[in-house]
Structure formats: structure tokens, C-alpha cells
Amino acid sequence: MKERSNTESVQRALLCRRLLIIALLLSGLIAAVLWNLVCGASHLPLDLLLKALFSGPDDHLEGSAGVILWQLRLPMVLMSAVTGLSLGLAGAEMQTVLDNPLASPFTLGLSAASAFGASLAIILGLYIPGLPSEWSIAGNAFLFSIGSAFLLEMVVRLRGASAETVILFGIAMVFAFQAMVSMLQFVASEDSLQDLVFWTMGSVTRADWTKLTLLSSVFSAVMIWSFRDSLPLTALRFGDDRAAGLGVDVRRVRLAALIRISLLAALAVAFSGTIGFVGLVAPHIARRLVGEDHRLYLPAAALSGGIILCLACLAARTLVPGEVLPVGIMTALVGVPFFLGIVLRREKTE
Amino acid sequence: MTEFQAGPLSLSFGRKQVLHEVRTEVLRGGTMTALLGPNGSGKSTFLRAVAGVIRANGPIMLDGMNLARMSVQEKARYCAYMPQLLPPPVRMSVVEVVLLSLRLGGNYVGASAAMERVDAVLASLGIMHLADAMMGELSGGQRQMIGLAQALVRSPKLLLLDEPLSALDPRYQFIVMDALKRETVLRNMVTLVVLHDPAVALRQVDSAMMLRTGRVIASGVVEDIVTPEIMAEAYGVRARIERGSDGAAMVSVEGVV
Structure with missing residues (x-):
């Protein structure tokens, strides 16, 4: 009996430590957002910032501080936070359901497909009457991203493809969709070209409250939905057969996850363009911090993604004074060495 | 008394009937079949x-219930089914991995009772000392023993194992097989195990079924199945069955037919 209570307390201590890590990640994200709000072309001191923040968007007593905060900085910074959260969560689920540590919406072509879908909507002017144009662009991005997600899943399932084959297939999709986006850019009018170049770079500077509301509501819904599936997702880490033996409806769980991943990837791309490597790196950090029980792993991966993108956004705005670099360039600079690291480590273990 | 009978089952992959x-x-219940x-x-x-x-297609009857008509969860x-691949080195602790199986089972009984069951199963398999280790x-x-604990913690009536010994060294082959035999009797389970090696079957199980090209060519008490004649028909080998000094049966393959 002594051994028993010992194990139980060890487990409880482990759980407490991991919950603490998640709490720290959450505070880290809030701190990163505040840091972003303070820094910028015109410095906002923290006390002024907080005053403007708590007096609400309609109160312009603070002069320019209120305008800078509510019109410019806050939507952009929150957009990078929610985009990061979405990409982190999408990457985490994708690495689980494809059983591949190199999977992410960016590396396997979902982002490129979404960018093509979004570009197509802009070029052809595919707008649903009565709805904001963001909706049609996002909707079209979703159609293409879910199409490529199912194509990937089919390759995994029907061909019994190895991790390497899946990655190569994903890279082929990235090339194909990028070529098609370039083609659209070539034939596009001067006006829409401006819009298109933006997708390929990845930037949060076009954030506004409508987009932010849409992305946050979808992210929240998807987070709750995936949290409900967190036990079966954890079981998938033990392989399809073992998961099925444990009573998991593998096909249903995988299908639901692919829909969620496509939703997140499509919206993130539709509003901020292709931002690479956040979805790849965040899950690896989360696994190291809290393990692979998906009830903890999924929130941790999302939060890590949010922090990464907020910090990248800060770097993009402050590295070159007076210029805002596309944040996608920042994440790529950090993400590529990380990607290589995973590839080389896999080679070593094989 | 638990009673189990599967089949007749037929299955085709495309045009090929397997x-x-x-x-x-x-x-x-309480018997092992290879x-x-x-x-x-x-x-x-x-x-x-x-x-x-x-x-x-076909019925899978366990105590009057048809498992073939049930959903995966039910x-x-x-x-409980253990596939051939070993459980991977997931970043989770042993207790977490075994608890996961209970949580997914649908008849989760609350944290403290679940811990008790996890402890009991780890103790009965003699791996209590691994409880707090990480899978990696x-x-x-x-890890194979943890997979077995994952299956046993649910107290299944029917235990299905696909080549549980294939990735193991002789020491763990013995430990796993010994644990299987003991738990099968203790829990009154019907245990069905795919074995690569007929010699292991002859020494360890009660009954056996010999398959070839998707058909049963013999089934019954294991001594009647692992015989020179059936070995020749199934595997195409000339084999002798001998008794060692301890009376245990041994299979020696002398050539191909």
C-alpha cells in the first residue's frame, strides 16, 4: 500500500508541475502582447497604455494614445497572438494524426493551398453578396486547405506512406500551389497584385477588428472541439491499430482533426498570409514542456505558437526602425534551423 | 464460464480472398489458444x-453477445487487442499510459479507484518499479509489458495478441509468456495469440489453430496440431517433435519438404 500512495503523489506532482507550466505560458503570452503594445514607432509608456486600455475604444481623452492603441497596435498584436495560437494548435494536431514530427500546415502545403484559394477569390472577385469580403476569401481558402488535407490523408492511408514520403508529397504540394499563386500574380491587375504579394510574405499589419473577431471565435470553437477529442488523440500516438483496440473510432477522430486543422490554417492564411514554421516548432516545445497527454499538450502547443508569433511580430516591428518587416520572414529565419535540426536528429536515430 | 467462438469469418482485399x-x-475462459x-x-x-x-463478414460470439455488431467503443x-508493433516511446509516464486505457474504456471509475486498478495491474505484472518512468x-x-498492462487494466474477457514475443529477447519472451499464462487463468480470460514459432505454442498454450492461405487446416489441442504431418502441410518443413529431459516438448526442423 505504501508504494501505491507514493505513485499517486508522484503523478499528482507531475500534473501540478505541468499545469503550472501552462499557467506560465499563458502569462508569457500576455506579457508578450503587452510588450508589443509598449514598443513601436511611438513609444507608449506602460501607465498611459493601461489607462488607454481600460478607458475603452470610444474614449479619446488620452489623445493620440487611444487611437494608436485601439486602431493600430491592439488589432495587429492580438491578431498575431491568435494567429500564433491557431497555427500552434493546427501543427500539434497535424503531427499527431499524421504521426509525423515534421508535419505542419506550412510544411505540408495546407498554407500554400489556402493562399491559392484566397488569391483565387480576390482575382476572380468571388464574393458572396451580403457578407464581408473577408468571409468569401476565408471560405475559399478553407475549401482548398481541406482539399489538400484530405489528399495528404489519402496518401498516408492508401499508400501506407512513410514519414519521408508524406513530407515529400507535402513539399510537392507547396511547389504546385506556389506556382499557381505566382501565375495569378502574373495575370493580376495592379490593384489586386498589392493584395496578393501580401499573402506570400505573411504579415499581420492588415488586421482589423472584424478579422480578429472571426479568427478568435473560430479558434475558440476549434480549441474546445479538439479538447473534447484529446483522449482519443492521445491514443492515436500509440498507432492506429492500438488506438482502435483501445476503443477509438480512428477514422472519425482523424476526420474531425483534419477539418479542424484546415479551418485554422485557412483562416490564419486568409487574414495574415503564409506564416511558416510556427506550427512546426510550437508542438515540439509543448511536448518537451508538458508531455503528450493531449489535454495538456494541445493548449501548451497553442500557447507556445502564440508566444512565438508575438515575439516574431515584435522583432519585425523593431529590428529596422521605421519599417515593419513581414512577420513571415522572421519566423522563417528562426524556423529553418529548427526544421533542419529535427531532420538531422531523425537521421541519427535511424 | 466465459465462452467464445469466432467465425466463420470471410474477408477479401479487392479480388483476393484472404x-x-x-x-x-x-x-x-482461462485457456490460451495459439x-x-x-x-x-x-x-x-x-x-x-x-x-x-x-x-x-461473420459472427464473433462472446457469452451470447455478437461483438461483430458492436461499435468500436462498445x-x-x-x-482488448495488442498489435504487433511495440508501444512507441511516447513522451508520457507509464502510469499515464495505462490510465489512458482506462479513461478511454468508458467505464472510468474516478481518479482514486483508477489508480488502484493501475497499481494492481502493474504489481501483478511485476513492473511496479517502472510506474513513474517515462516511456522513452x-x-x-x-514497453511490451506496458502494452500488456494497457490491455489488462480494463479486465477484458477476451484478450487478443499479435506476435507479442517477436521484438523481445529470450528473457522478456519468458516474462511476457509467463505473465500471459498466469493472467489468463487468474482473470478467466479467453486469450487468443498469434505466434510465429510453433515450438513456443507447444510449450505454452492449451489449444491451437493452424492456418494456411486463409483456411484452417487443423484445430484442437495443441499436441494434436503441432505434429510432423501438419507442420509439413502448413510450413513445408520436415520436423521432429522430441521430449527434453524435463519432459517439455521441442520442435526441431530438419529440412524442407
């Missing part, structure tokens, strides 16, 4: 069909 009305005898046969004989496929990982309450720190044999 199972031809394969049927087990009526198997009773599925034997050469590579590609359909023994793993049959086990997967019984587990419900793939769908086959079935997992009565039947364990050897293949130890």
Missing part, C-alpha cells in the same frame, strides 16, 4: 478481424 470461413472452436501458420497465412488478419480493426469494453526511458521488452 480469409475463407475461418472459425475457432468454442474456447473457454494462431499458427506460415507468413501470409492470414493469422494476423484473422486476429485483426476478431478485434474489429478490420471488418469481416467492443473495447469486453475485448524503457527498453522494447519493458
Whole structure:
């Protein structure tokens, strides 16, 4: 009996430590957002910032501080936070359901497909009457991203493809969709070209409250939905057969996850363009911090993604004074060495 | 008394029929049955069909219930399946991994009772000392034992194992087989195990089924199945069955037919 209570307390201590890590990640994200709000072309001191923040968007007593905060900085910074959260969560689920540590919406072509879908909507002017144009662009991005997600899943399932084959297939999709986006850019009018170049770079500077509301509501819904599936997702880490033996409806769980991943990837791309490597790196950090029980792993991966993108956004705005670099360039600079690291480590273990 | 009978099960992949009305005898609780046969004989496929990982046509009867008609979740309450691949070195602790199995089972009983069951199963398999280890720190044999704990913690009536010894060294082969025999009797389970090696079957199980090209060519008490004649028919080998000094049977293969 002594051994028993010992194990139980060890487990409880482990759980407490991991919950603490998640709490720290959450505070880290809030701190990163505040840091972003303070820094910028015109410095906002923290006390002024907080005053403007708590007096609400309609109160312009603070002069320019209120305008800078509510019109410019806050939507952009929150957009990078929610985009990061979405990409982190999408990457985490994708690495689980494809059983591949190199999977992410960016590396396997979902982002490129979404960018093509979004570009197509802009070029052809595919707008649903009565709805904001963001909706049609996002909707079209979703159609293409879910199409490529199912194509990937089919390759995994029907061909019994190895991790390497899946990655190569994903890279082929990235090339194909990028070529098609370039083609659209070539034939596009001067006006829409401006819009298109933006997708390929990845930037949060076009954030506004409508987009932010849409992305946050979808992210929240998807987070709750995936949290409900967190036990079966954890079981998938033990392989399809073992998961099925444990009573998991593998096909249903995988299908639901692919829909969620496509939703997140499509919206993130539709509003901020292709931002690479956040979805790849965040899950690896989360696994190291809290393990692979998906009830903890999924929130941790999302939060890590949010922090990464907020910090990248800060770097993009402050590295070159007076210029805002596309944040996608920042994440790529950090993400590529990380990607290589995973590839080389896999080679070593094989 | 638990009673189990699967089949006749038939299954085709495309045009190729891989199972031809394969049927087990009526198997009773507390007994172990080996599925034997050469590579590609359909023994793993049959086990997967019984587990419900793939769908086959035919009844799978356990104590009057037809498992074939149940959903995956419902079935997992009565039947546990261990695939051939070892549990991977996931970043989770052993207790977490075993608890996961209970949580997914649908009959989760609350944290403290669940911990009790996890402890009991780890203790009965003699791996209590691994409880707080991470999966990544364990050897293949130890991970196989964790997989077994994952299956047993649900107290299944039917235990299905696909080549549980294939990745293990002799020491863990013995430990796993010994644990299986003991738990089968203790828990009154029907245990169905795919074995690569007929010699192991002869020494360790009660009854056996010999398959070849998707058909049962013999089934019954293991001594009647692992014989020179049936070995020749199934595997195409000349084999002798001998008794060692301790009376245990041994199979020696002397050539091909």
C-alpha cells in the first residue's frame, strides 16, 4: 500500500508541475502582447497604455494614445497572438494524426493551398453578396486547405506512406500551389497584385477588428472541439491499430482533426498570409514542456505558437526602425534551423 | 464460464480472398489458444478481424453477445487487442499510459479507484518499479509489458495478441509468456495469440489453430496440431517433435519438404 500512495503523489506532482507550466505560458503570452503594445514607432509608456486600455475604444481623452492603441497596435498584436495560437494548435494536431514530427500546415502545403484559394477569390472577385469580403476569401481558402488535407490523408492511408514520403508529397504540394499563386500574380491587375504579394510574405499589419473577431471565435470553437477529442488523440500516438483496440473510432477522430486543422490554417492564411514554421516548432516545445497527454499538450502547443508569433511580430516591428518587416520572414529565419535540426536528429536515430 | 467462438469469418482485399470461413472452436475462459501458420497465412488478419480493426463478414460470439455488431467503443469494453508493433516511446509516464486505457474504456471509475486498478495491474505484472518512468526511458521488452498492462487494466474477457514475443529477447519472451499464462487463468480470460514459432505454442498454450492461405487446416489441442504431418502441410518443413529431459516438448526442423 505504501508504494501505491507514493505513485499517486508522484503523478499528482507531475500534473501540478505541468499545469503550472501552462499557467506560465499563458502569462508569457500576455506579457508578450503587452510588450508589443509598449514598443513601436511611438513609444507608449506602460501607465498611459493601461489607462488607454481600460478607458475603452470610444474614449479619446488620452489623445493620440487611444487611437494608436485601439486602431493600430491592439488589432495587429492580438491578431498575431491568435494567429500564433491557431497555427500552434493546427501543427500539434497535424503531427499527431499524421504521426509525423515534421508535419505542419506550412510544411505540408495546407498554407500554400489556402493562399491559392484566397488569391483565387480576390482575382476572380468571388464574393458572396451580403457578407464581408473577408468571409468569401476565408471560405475559399478553407475549401482548398481541406482539399489538400484530405489528399495528404489519402496518401498516408492508401499508400501506407512513410514519414519521408508524406513530407515529400507535402513539399510537392507547396511547389504546385506556389506556382499557381505566382501565375495569378502574373495575370493580376495592379490593384489586386498589392493584395496578393501580401499573402506570400505573411504579415499581420492588415488586421482589423472584424478579422480578429472571426479568427478568435473560430479558434475558440476549434480549441474546445479538439479538447473534447484529446483522449482519443492521445491514443492515436500509440498507432492506429492500438488506438482502435483501445476503443477509438480512428477514422472519425482523424476526420474531425483534419477539418479542424484546415479551418485554422485557412483562416490564419486568409487574414495574415503564409506564416511558416510556427506550427512546426510550437508542438515540439509543448511536448518537451508538458508531455503528450493531449489535454495538456494541445493548449501548451497553442500557447507556445502564440508566444512565438508575438515575439516574431515584435522583432519585425523593431529590428529596422521605421519599417515593419513581414512577420513571415522572421519566423522563417528562426524556423529553418529548427526544421533542419529535427531532420538531422531523425537521421541519427535511424 | 466465459465462452467464445469466432467465425466463420470471410474477408477479401479487392479480388483476393484472404480469409475463407475461418472459425475457432468454442474456447473457454482461462485457456490460451495459439494462431499458427506460415507468413501470409492470414493469422494476423484473422486476429485483426476478431478485434474489429478490420471488418469481416461473420459472427464473433462472446457469452451470447455478437461483438461483430458492436461499435468500436462498445467492443473495447469486453475485448482488448495488442498489435504487433511495440508501444512507441511516447513522451508520457507509464502510469499515464495505462490510465489512458482506462479513461478511454468508458467505464472510468474516478481518479482514486483508477489508480488502484493501475497499481494492481502493474504489481501483478511485476513492473511496479517502472510506474513513474517515462516511456522513452524503457527498453522494447519493458514497453511490451506496458502494452500488456494497457490491455489488462480494463479486465477484458477476451484478450487478443499479435506476435507479442517477436521484438523481445529470450528473457522478456519468458516474462511476457509467463505473465500471459498466469493472467489468463487468474482473470478467466479467453486469450487468443498469434505466434510465429510453433515450438513456443507447444510449450505454452492449451489449444491451437493452424492456418494456411486463409483456411484452417487443423484445430484442437495443441499436441494434436503441432505434429510432423501438419507442420509439413502448413510450413513445408520436415520436423521432429522430441521430449527434453524435463519432459517439455521441442520442435526441431530438419529440412524442407
